Amino acid sequence: MNAQEFTEAIWEKALQLYRDMPWRDNTDPYYILVSELMLQQTQVDRVIPKFELFMHTFPTILDVAKAPLSDVLTVWSGLGYNRRAKFLHATAKKVVSDFQGVIPDRYDALLSLPGVGPNTAGAILVYSFNQPVVFIETNVRTVYFHHFFHDQALVSDKELKELIEQTIDTEHPREWYWGLMDYGAYLKKNGAGRIDKSRHYKKQAPLKGSVREVRGLILKALSKEEYFFDELRRSMPHDKRFEIALQALLKEGLITQTDDRLHLTKT
């Protein structure tokens, strides 16, 4: 299949498989920023209700910047990878203080924001500003592996970038990537995804029995009410994971201890 046949096939899939999402109906940079942070390692179906709650609670990026971190963490609670809530809070404050409250439309400036890496920066440029930049994530990998690398054991992102660059629709990058996302998600749902073909693929450690499982329990508890240290410990698994998780959360600034009480960090 040559490049033109490929692009025609993708556009056909894009029409067939289009998924409606709140951040597709409104591509304001703030919508895209929030959705992309939430979508890191998290499925679309789980993000949509959290996204709507978040936007209802914090209608503008200034509302996030002004809010205590504890409020952002509470809204985030249940979505997972709670550090992202702190990253988003810090990014909102930085956009207000360093960028006049305007989310930047340049790659380097976006990369300077906490929680925004190469993928998220590229996604913001594509989806919000409609710029034809190359970025790689799991659905993009799935589509290109399926069509161009069937008989190759391992594929590097460098090889992938060349193909993406050759096939990207420079006139309609936003809709083009929407199509890649929808088609890639479709392929994986139907068992055609082979993400382990990527040289960057790493199997993640199980959650069960891990420290980060206890981190989640601590944050979930503190999202509801404050605890005395011993009171909280008694409600947690009785092993070393609790102490490790607690120290990490204190160090990272997600939680704070004042007067023998533990609570979500306010500032």
Place this chain on the structure above:
DNA sequence: AACCCGGGGGC
């Protein structure tokens, strides 16, 4: 380069 960071749904 290796490790850490949630929680849930699909299978």
Place this chain on the structure above:
DNA sequence: GCCCCAGGGTT
């Protein structure tokens, strides 16, 4: 019970 999900930060 195992897997992965619109990845990024730290060491």
